[in-house]
Amino acid sequence: MSILRRRPYILAHLAKDLKIEWRSKDSANAMLFFALLVVAIFSLAFDPTNPYLHKFTGAILCVAIMFAAMSALNQVWARELNNQVLDAQRMTNASANDLFIGKVLANFILLTVVEIILAPLFVIFYNLNVIGQAWQLAIVIPLGTWALIVNGVFFAALSIRSRSREMLLPLILLPIFIPALLAMVMSTTAIITGASDPILWIKMLAVYDIIFTTVCLLLFDTVLHAEG
Amino acid sequence: MSPSLIDGAATRKTPITRQQEQQAPATPANMPTVAQLENVSKLYGAFAALRKITFQIQSGRCYVLLGENGAGKSTLLRTLGGLIRPTYGAIKVFEDLRPEEARGRIGYMSHAPMLYDQLTGAENLHYFASLYQQRDCLTPAQALSAVGLDPELNRPISQYSQGMRQRASLARVLISQPELLLLDEPFSNMDIASAHQMLALVQRIREQGHTVVLTTHQRDLAEPIADYLVFLRAGALDSLQQGPAYAPSTVGEQA
Numbered sequence: 494m495s496i497l498r499r500r501p502y503i504l505a506h507l508a509k510d511l512k513i514e515w516r517s518k519d520s521a522n523a524m525l526f527f528a529l530l531v532v533a534i535f536s537l538a539f540d541p542t543n544p545y546l547h548k549f550t551g552a553i554l555c556v557a558i559m560f561a562a563m564s565a566l567n568q569v570w571a572r573e574l575n576n577q578v579l580d581a582q583r584m585t586n587a588s589a590n591d592l593f594i595g596k597v598l599a600n601f602i603l604l605t606v607v608e609i610i611l612a613p614l615f616v617i618f619y620n621l622n623v624i625g626q627a628w629q630l631a632i633v634i635p636l637g638t639w640a641l642i643v644n645g646v647f648f649a650a651l652s653i654r655s656r657s658r659e660m661l662l663p664l665i666l667l668p669i670f671i672p673a674l675l676a677m678v679m680s681t682t683a684i685i686t687g688a689s690d691p692i693l694w695i696k697m698l699a700v701y702d703i704i705f706t707t708v709c710l711l712l713f714d715t716v717l718h719a720e721g
Numbered sequence: 722m723s724p725s726l727i728d729g730a731a732t733r734k735t736p737i738t739r740q741q742e743q744q745a746p747a748t749p750a751n752m753p754t755v756a757q758l759e760n761v762s763k764l765y766g767a768f769a770a771l772r773k774i775t776f777q778i779q780s781g782r783c784y785v786l787l788g789e790n791g792a793g794k795s796t797l798l799r800t801l802g803g804l805i806r807p808t809y810g811a812i813k814v815f816e817d818l819r820p821e822e823a824r825g826r827i828g829y830m831s832h833a834p835m836l837y838d839q840l841t842g843a844e845n846l847h848y849f850a851s852l853y854q855q856r857d858c859l860t861p862a863q864a865l866s867a868v869g870l871d872p873e874l875n876r877p878i879s880q881y882s883q884g885m886r887q888r889a890s891l892a893r894v895l896i897s898q899p900e901l902l903l904l905d906e907p908f909s910n911m912d913i914a915s916a917h918q919m920l921a922l923v924q925r926i927r928e929q930g931h932t933v934v935l936t937t938h939q940r941d942l943a944e945p946i947a948d949y950l951v952f953l954r955a956g957a958l959d960s961l962q963q964g965p966a967y968a969p970s971t972v973g974e975q976a
Contacts, residue, residue, distance in 0.1 A: 501854055505852055508848075509837070509840070509848045512840070513839045513840065516839050517839055572837060572838075575838065576837070576878075577833040578835055578837055580831060581835035581836070581849065581893065582852070583824065584803075584824045584825075584828070584829050585824070585849065585853055586853050586855055586856065587852040718821070
C-alpha cells in the first residue's frame, strides 16, 4: 500500500508521540543523560591531548549514541502498554506498519536532536578535529541512528509480552545491531582520521538499513497482533 | 450508514420493563445479524477460556454478558473484536468478515481507559479520530459532549476521576460511530450515580439502533436495557434469555 495513502495515519502517530514527549520529556532526558555520561566518562579516561585519541573518537561517539538510544528504546512501547492503548490502536483503520513507521520517525527525530546537542560537547571534550570530509558524518550518523531505531522499535515490540522485556531487548538488539555498529564505527573513524575512504562502510550501512527496514515492515503486523 | 450517535433520531421504542424469562432461540431465523459465532473455543495451553460457544448477535440489540470471574466474558469480547483469535470455531461479523478484517467498524471499551494519560480527553479523541480516515467520525467535542464531559476541559487523562475516565473511554469508542460496540464492564469502579449515568448513555446508544454487547457483574443495573441476557459458565454458554428490553423487530423476529 502506498506510503502516501498511509501518510495521514503515520503523521497522526508521529505527532502524538512528539506531543507526548514534548510534555513528559522522559525519553529525551534519559537519552541526553546517558549520552553525556558516556562522553564525560571517556573524556576522563583518555587524555584529550593524546594525539592518538582521534582514532577512538568515532567509536566513543557511536557507543554514546547506542547507550542513549537503548535507554529510550526500553520504554518505547511503555505508553502504549499503559491503559491498554495498544489494543485501541489495533482496533482502528490504521495499519500496524503506520504505527511502526510513526514510532520509528518520532524516536529518530528525538535521537537526532540529542545528537545535535551532543555534537558541540563532543568537539570540546575530545578536542575533535575532523581530517576527512566532515559532511560525510551527516550521512553516516543518520544512517546508523536509523539502523538502531528501526531495530530497537521492532525488537522492543517483540519483547513487550515478555516479563523480563527490559533485559530481553539489549540481548536481542545488540547482536543484530553489530554489523551496523561496525560499519558506523569504521566509517566515522575513517572520516575523523581521514586515513581511509569510508564509502564502502557507508554503502554497507545503507544496505543494512534497507534490509532491516524491509524485514521489520514485513513482520511488524505479525508481531503487533501476536498473542502472548 | 448507522445512525449518528449524537443527533440521530431514536429508531427503537422505549425499553420494555417486563422481564421475559423464557429461553430465546440461539439462532433465530430471518434476523439481520452483525456477528455469528460457531463453536468458538479459546484455549490457553490446557485451559479453555471459551468452550464451543455458538450464538448470533442481532443488529440493534443489546446483549448483556453475565457470569462469574473467569467465565470468559472478557475473552469473548476480545475475540469478537478481533483482538484474539479463537483456537477452534469461526466468527463472522457483518455478514462474511473475520473480526480482524472489520476492526474499524467495531468499538471496544476495556476495563482500562485505553487513552494516553499525558493527553487531554479532546487530544486523545482527536488522535483516535485521525486513525479512522474512511469513517464519518464525530468531532472530539461532539463525542465528549455525548458522554457528558466538558470538551473544553484542559486536563490530562491522568488527572481524571475514574468515572470521567470511563466516560472518556466511551467517547473514544463513540468517535468512529461503530456499528458494533463491545463494552467490557463499563460500570466497574464507578459510584452508583456515575454508573446510572453510564447506563443511560449505553441505553441511548442502543435506542439509536447500534448493537451493544456489554459485560458486567452488576446484573441489576444492566438488566433493564438488555434485549438478551447471555450467561456464561466456565467458558461455556450456559443460557441465552430474552431480557426486559426485548421487543420483536419488524423484520420477522419472533419472540
